[in-house]
Amino acid sequence: MxxxxxxxxxxxxxxxxxxxxxxxxxxxxxxxxxxxxxxxxxxxxxxxxxxxxxxxxxxxxxxxxxxxxxxxxxxxxxxxxxxxxxxxxxxxxxxxxxxxxxxxxxxxxxxxxxxxxxxxxxxxxxxxxxxxxxxxxxxxxxxxxxxxxxxxxxxxxVDPDAEPLGRTVAFIGAKGGVGSSTIAHNCAFGISHLFSTETVLADLDLPYGTANIDFDQDPAQGIAEAVFAPERLDEVFLDRLLTTCSQHLSLLAAPSLLDRAYDYSRDAFQPLLELLQRSAPVTVLDLPHVWSDWTRAVLSEADEVVITCAPDLANLRNAKNMFDALKKLRPNDKSPHFILNQVGMPKRPEIAPNDFFEPLEIDPIAIIPFDAQLFGNAANSGRMISETDAKSPTAETFSQIAHLVTGRATIKRPKKAGLGKVLGLLGRK
CATH class of the missing domain: 3.40.50.2300 (Response regulator)
Incomplete structure (x- = not known):
């Protein structure tokens, strides 16, 4: 020095x-x-x-x-x-x-x-x-x-006495139906419970969001009121829109209705996200699988981005395109995290995990096996995986992901790993 x-x-x-x-x-x-x-x-x-x-x-x-x-x-x-x-x-x-x-x-x-x-x-x-x-x-x-x-x-x-801004973690799928929302919801639940940290889960898929279903909630108000009435947005109004899911987890639910066209400007979510950063230590954003000005804006400004893929060719192509696009949008940030989900689905031809990773030039932070019974039981009961079967390997995987995206863990990469094993092994600090 x-x-x-x-x-x-x-x-x-x-x-x-x-x-x-x-x-x-x-x-x-x-x-x-x-x-x-x-x-x-x-x-x-x-x-x-x-x-x-x-x-x-x-x-x-x-x-x-x-x-x-x-x-x-x-x-x-x-x-x-x-x-x-x-x-x-x-x-x-x-x-x-x-x-x-x-x-x-x-x-x-x-x-x-x-x-x-x-x-x-x-x-x-x-x-x-x-x-x-x-x-x-x-x-x-x-x-x-x-x-x-x-x-x-x-x-x-920047005022040194100001409250620190909360961490924003955005989840998006490389293709529809790959389980990005399920992973986002379980990670939000894990962050709030593992660390006793006030966490907000914001469902940004207004027409088809499933966070309210996954948490067995039916709020009268939610994210639509914040997005379409930004002039009313403040801490008091936000508190009215949040639904309590557990002691440290609040939900900003999507209406999941088709009574209007959901067209947004590029900065439509910006006032809300800035308020959430000031209001909670961690905000988890569940983004729909769309590529538009507003999703690009949200992804470019999130602290962490997690892309979920299934092991097929369309997912591989989309993931490669997304990584390349996000590298241009976020030139000074680390690469997005990558999760390979629904691995080992019976009778479905799949790309072997190692063959999937190679063209992306990035290792996943987790490989989650297909388990229709575990995920189905959790979804149908409005519960998270750790509530359904806390001792399952998948519950531990979600715990590891929660540690990583909040900066509480580092990735330990083994020299060798089998195709069905998690290549991004995580160790708590």
Missing amino acids: SAIEYDIETGSRGNQDAETAVIAGDLELLRPLPRISVHAFCVAESTRGVMEKCGQDRRMAKVSLRITSGNIAAAAAMFASTPTPNLIILETDSPSSTLLAELAPLAEVCDPTTRVVIIGRYNDIPLYRELMRNGISEYIVGPVSMAEIISSIAAIF
């Missing part, structure tokens, strides 16, 4: 999570940024490339980012005739002896509320302290990374 990094780390900067993310280089620790305007002036092409990648990151979805090739003088000239944004990021290769003098013309045209971050070339602690005394918000020694840029913005604009 360089001297300037150590000085910054041990200083009085407000957002500890952002600092941790810089040191670890981990974007996963960073919270989404608020609606602010940012203008970056870049000298090096490499810095411009980093800023462009930042603009594509889901944590900056609300940020209005503009990037200009230029130095401090270019920024001063531009803002002499235009209002300054919430944040100016300036790259400079000027030596420490002249930097403050170069900043003077910019200071004369900056709005009082505008914040400034400087990317410099020199690891100079006295310079850093002098810049802080003169109102500069941050000084970073280049070359910079995405984590450093985004966390520096978060340290300035």
